[in-house]
Every structure is written in structure tokens, then in C-alpha cells.
Amino acid sequence: MRKTGRVWTIVMIAGALTFMVLFLLLPLITVFAQAFAAGLPGYLAALADPNAVSAIRLTLIVAGFALAVNVVFGLGASWCIARFRFPGRTMLLTMLDLPFSVSPVVGGLMLVLLYGRQGWFGPWLEAHHVKIIFALPGMIIATVFVTLPFVARELIPLMEEQGAEEEEAAILLGASGLQMFLRITLPKLRWGLLYGVLLSNARAMGEFGAVSVVSGNILGLTDTMSLDVKALYDDYNIVASFTVASLLAMLALVTLVAKVVLERQFQAESREARA
Amino acid sequence: MAAARQSGILPGFRLSLGITLFGLSVLVFLPMAAMVGDAGTLGLSGLWRLLSTPRVLGAFRVSLVCAALAAMTAAVFGLLIAWVLVRTRFPGWRIADAMVDLPFALPTSVAGIALSTLYAPNGWLGGLLAPLGIRVAFTVVGVFVALTFVGLPFVIRSVQPVLQDLDVEQEEAAFMLGAGRWQTFARVLFPAILPSLCAGFTMAFARALGEYGSVIFISSNRPMVSEIVPLLIVNQLEQFDFAGAAAIGTLMLVLSFCVLLIIMLLQRFVRTARDA
Numbered sequence: 001m002r003k004t005g006r007v008w009t010i011v012m013i014a015g016a017l018t019f020m021v022l023f024l025l026l027p028l029i030t031v032f033a034q035a036f037a038a039g040l041p042g043y044l045a046a047l048a049d050p051n052a053v054s055a056i057r058l059t060l061i062v063a064g065f066a067l068a069v070n071v072v073f074g075l076g077a078s079w080c081i082a083r084f085r086f087p088g089r090t091m092l093l094t095m096l097d098l099p100f101s102v103s104p105v106v107g108g109l110m111l112v113l114l115y116g117r118q119g120w121f122g123p124w125l126e127a128h129h130v131k132i133i134f135a136l137p138g139m140i141i142a143t144v145f146v147t148l149p150f151v152a153r154e155l156i157p158l159m160e161e162q163g164a165e166e167e168e169a170a171i172l173l174g175a176s177g178l179q180m181f182l183r184i185t186l187p188k189l190r191w192g193l194l195y196g197v198l199l200s201n202a203r204a205m206g207e208f209g210a211v212s213v214v215s216g217n218i219l220g221l222t223d224t225m226s227l228d229v230k231a232l233y234d235d236y237n238i239v240a241s242f243t244v245a246s247l248l249a250m251l252a253l254v255t256l257v258a259k260v261v262l263e264r265q266f267q268a269e270s271r272e273a274r275a
Numbered sequence: 276m277a278a279a280r281q282s283g284i285l286p287g288f289r290l291s292l293g294i295t296l297f298g299l300s301v302l303v304f305l306p307m308a309a310m311v312g313d314a315g316t317l318g319l320s321g322l323w324r325l326l327s328t329p330r331v332l333g334a335f336r337v338s339l340v341c342a343a344l345a346a347m348t349a350a351v352f353g354l355l356i357a358w359v360l361v362r363t364r365f366p367g368w369r370i371a372d373a374m375v376d377l378p379f380a381l382p383t384s385v386a387g388i389a390l391s392t393l394y395a396p397n398g399w400l401g402g403l404l405a406p407l408g409i410r411v412a413f414t415v416v417g418v419f420v421a422l423t424f425v426g427l428p429f430v431i432r433s434v435q436p437v438l439q440d441l442d443v444e445q446e447e448a449a450f451m452l453g454a455g456r457w458q459t460f461a462r463v464l465f466p467a468i469l470p471s472l473c474a475g476f477t478m479a480f481a482r483a484l485g486e487y488g489s490v491i492f493i494s495s496n497r498p499m500v501s502e503i504v505p506l507l508i509v510n511q512l513e514q515f516d517f518a519g520a521a522a523i524g525t526l527m528l529v530l531s532f533c534v535l536l537i538i539m540l541l542q543r544f545v546r547t548a549r550d551a
């Protein structure tokens with residue numbers, strides 16, 4: 001009986017790992033194998049291409065802005081949703097989740113229909129010479145849209161679990177709202193905040209659907225790395241395409257490692273809190 | 276649920292609510308209204324005429340069927356992987372556990388070119404399948420593969436914590452008392468994890484339904500055969516058919532809301548079951 005149990009377990013492990021190798025590991029290896037298909041010189045040449053460099057720069061700019069907005073929005077949303085009860089709160093929570101469940105393409109489309117030339121705000125924006133769609137602001141807005149829930153979704157359960165006693169005590173002892181926020185709220189949330197930022201950064205740098213709808217794909221001008229991957233691939237420039245893709249894959253791997261590290265930090269801290 | 280109560284003395288309610296409402300208005304409410312409004316310009320009969328064209332119906336059929344099959348596959352193998360990750364330890368366990376989130380972290384366009392290269396007739400896996408007469412890349416099967424890839428982590432991460440809470444002893448006791456492997460699974464394990472499995476399935480389905488980036492590379496993108504709804508929307512936009520794109524987008528939005536509602540109910544069910 002023991003023995004059949006062991007055999008059974010090994011079969012299960014083998015089955016699970018086979019599926020993971022086929023569906024997860026092989027695609028990852030493919031990226032690097034194709035990127036280095038022309039050797040290191042080919043890889044470096046593709047990296048040095050001005051289009052690739054400008055795509056990397058644009059990706060960093062878009063992700064940077066999107067993260068800043070996300071942190072402010074995430075802190076605001078989680079503060080009012082976790083600390084207060086008010087009519088419409090559940091509706092806000094549901095709306096907050098919408099960007100997760102709606103297609104990024106639909107997200108991009110909604111933005112085009114609002115901020116684009118034919119959109120509701122189009123004439124007004126054009127009269128004031130503000131270009132959002134097919135320009136950088138649109139890409140930032142689209143990226144914020146798809147990453148909107150990440151920070152708030154991490155912080156809300158964390159805040160609810162921690163409770164408001166310390167913050168209430170600070171206020172009762174005469175701290176100002178800002179003092180309470182900087183000395184109590186923020187330090188207590190730091191790991192959760194970092195975790196949310198990490199997840200939204202990975203998504204922000206890699207977002208494709210929503211950004212491609214609002215960007216207009218002007219090569220070298222409004223191409224992020226993720227869009228550049230497609231542009232190069234469509235041009236049959238396979239090595240260059242996979243070279244840019246390999247940078248994004250490395251970002252994904254760094255994200256996975258950082259996620260494990262942060263989760264361990266979380267567990268250590270909640271164990272401390274319980275002790 | 277500790278201490279999440281109404282706080283009379285905490286500051287910042289108006290500021291934080293203002294930030295939230297402004298963000299949601301600019302990014303969600305107003306854009307949503309614009310899309311639904313644009314779709315409304317078609318009128319009911321126009322909407323019906325558009326949505327019942329063979330191309331639109333075909334795209335919804337491809338999207339719904341592929342997403343459902345992919346979510347089902349992800350549910351079956353995700354359950355297996357979750358069980359193995361919770362109940363067993365093996366060399367490389369930590370790496371395997373971390374790898375589960377790869378589809379979350381890997382940009383969809385990267386996944387798309389990687390999968391289509393892998394499954395192309397001259398690729399590592401496509402080359403093995405080609406002699407068997409199975410073509411994956413540039414067919415509708417490719418759509419299914421890409422959607423399974425993006426859906427997998429949702430199932431695993433949804434089932435894993437529930438399995439962790441479940442007593443191993445219960446499983447072993449059932450087994451010792453003479454229940455077979457299959458009976459133990461069907462009578463003890465499966466009922467306990469079913470709600471979380473359903474939640475994972477629904478999330479994988481929602482994600483798969485909206486997925487765009489990884490699919491367009493591996494699919495042949497032929498209307499009525501392998502064209503998915505998000506791609507159809509992009510095509511409509513490229514032809515400046517804003518009302519048509521808005522109409523299809525609105526239908527997708529309605530589907531998203533339905534799925535969101537189902538997920539919410541299932542998660543509530545899982546939480547009360549876990550707390551009990």
C-alpha cells in the first residue's frame with residue numbers, strides 16, 4: 001500500500017511537471033534561444049538599434065508615470081474603502097475590479113471613444129491642442145487603466161486586517177492627518193505597497209492590447225517594447241523581435257523572484273505580529 | 276473581519292474618496308459611458324443587425340468556445356499542479372511554485388511570439404506534432420493553446436490556499452479506511468475545493484475571453500474561423516467603424532460584468548467556507 005502510494009505520487013508529480021515544462025518553461029526558453037540565434041553579436045546589435053533604444057525609453061516613461069498615478073490612486077482608494085463605510089462603497093469596489101475582467105482592447109477602445117478625435121472630449125481637446133490618443137498621454141492613461149486595481153487590491157485587505165486602532169490613537173493624541181499617514185499608515189503598508197507596485201510594474205511594462213489600440217503604432221515614436229516586439233516580428237526581423245522580448249522576459253523573471261522574496265517578508269512579518 | 280468599521284475620527288475621507296472618484300471617472304465611468312453611448316447611436320435595430328452578422332457571431336463563437344475549453348483545460352491541469360505543489364515536495368519545488376505566475380508576469384506579446392514559434396510546423400513542439408497531422412500554430416487550436424497559457428495561474432492560485440487549509444489527514448484517513456484513490460478524490464477532496472476551482476475557472480475564462488496579445492500571433496486570424504472578438508474590435512477601429520466597435524465592445528463589457536458577478540459570489544462562498 002505504501003509503495004503504490006509513492007508510485008502514485010511520482011506519477012502525479014511527473015504529470016504536473018510535464019505540463020508545466022510544455023506550457024511554461026518551453027515558451028520561456030524559446031524566447032532566449034531565438035534571441036541568441038545569431039549569437040551575442042546579433043543580440044547586441046539588435047539592442048543597439050535606435051528603435052529598440054527609443055522603445056525601452058518610452059516603456060520606462062510610460063511605466064513610471066503609470067506607477068506614480070497608481071500609488072496615489074491605490075492609497076486613496078484603499079483608504080476610503082477600507083477605513084470608511086459609505087453608500088456606494090460596494091459599487092466602487094466592483095468598478096475597481098473592472099479593468100481586470102474587461103478585455104484590454106475594450107479598455108483601449110473606451111478611451112479612444114472618449115478622448116479620440118471623434119470622441120466626446122475630442123473637439124474640446126483639439127481646440128486646446130491637447131493630443132491624447134495616438135500620443136504619449138493616451139498610452140499612459142491606457143496603462144493606468146489596465147493596472148488600476150493592482151495597488152488598491154493589495155492594500156484593501158491588508159488595511160482591513162491591520163485595523164485602525166493605531167491610526168485612531170495617533171489622531172486622538174493630536175497628530176495631524178499627514179503625520180498619521182507618514183508615521184503610521186505608510187510604514188505599516190510598505191510591503192503591501194511594494195508588492196502592488198511590483199505587480200503593476202510588470203503589467204505596465206508589458207501591456208500590449210490597450211496600449212496598441214491607443215498608440216497608433218508610429219515606429220520609433222509611439223512604440224513601447226511590447227509593441228516593438230510585434231512590429232519587428234511582423235517585419236520578419238525575428239532575432240531583433242526576440243531580443244526585445246528577452247528583455248521583457250527578464251523583467252518577468254525578476255518580478256517572479258521579487259514576488260517570492262516579498263511574500264516571504266510578508267509571512268515573517270505576520271508571524272512576528274502574531275507572536 | 277477585524278476592526279474594519281466606521282471611523283468617526285479618522286481624517287482624509289473626502290480627499291481619498293475624491294481621488295478615487297476622479298480616477299474612476301476619468302478612466303472607467305466616462306469612457307464606459309462614451310462607449311455605451313456610441314453603441315446606442317445605432318439604435319436597437321442597428322445593434323441587432325450588426326451583432327447578428329455572421330462575422331460578429333463567428334468571432335463570439337470562436338472566443339467563447341476557445342475560452343471555455345482553455346479554462347477547462349487550465350482547471351484540470353491547474354488542479355493537478357496545485358495538488359502537487361501543496362501535497363508534495365521535490366527538488367526544484369520552489370522554482371516550480373514561482374514559475375506558476377509566469378503567465379501573469381510575461382507580457383502577452385512575448386508569450387504570443389514564443390508560443391507561435393514553439394508550435395509552428397518547424398518549431399520544437401510543432402515539429403513533433405506535424406507528423407501526427409496536428410497543426411497548432413496558425414489554426415484555431417493555437418488560440419486554445421494561448422488562452423490555456425494565460426488562464427493557468429488563475430486556477431492554481433485560486434485552488435492552492437484552499438488545498439493548503441485542507442487536512443491531509445482527512446485524505447489519508449479516507450484512503451486508509453479503504454476508499455480508493457479515486458473515491459478519496461471524488462468524495463473528500465473534490466467537494467471541498469469545488470468552489471475555489473469554479474472561481475479559478477471563471478477568472479481564467481474571463482481573462483481568456485479578453486485576451487488579445489498572445490492570440491494574434493499564433494492564430495491565423497481568419498474571420499469566422501479563428502478571429503477572436505478583441506481582434507474584430509481592433510479591425511473595426513482600423514476601418515474607422517467607431518459605432519460598430521463600440522457595439523461589440525459594449526457586449527464584451529456586459530459579459531465582463533456577468534463574469535465579475537459570478538466571481539464575486541463564488542469568492543464569497545469560498546471565504547465563508549474557509550472561515551467556518
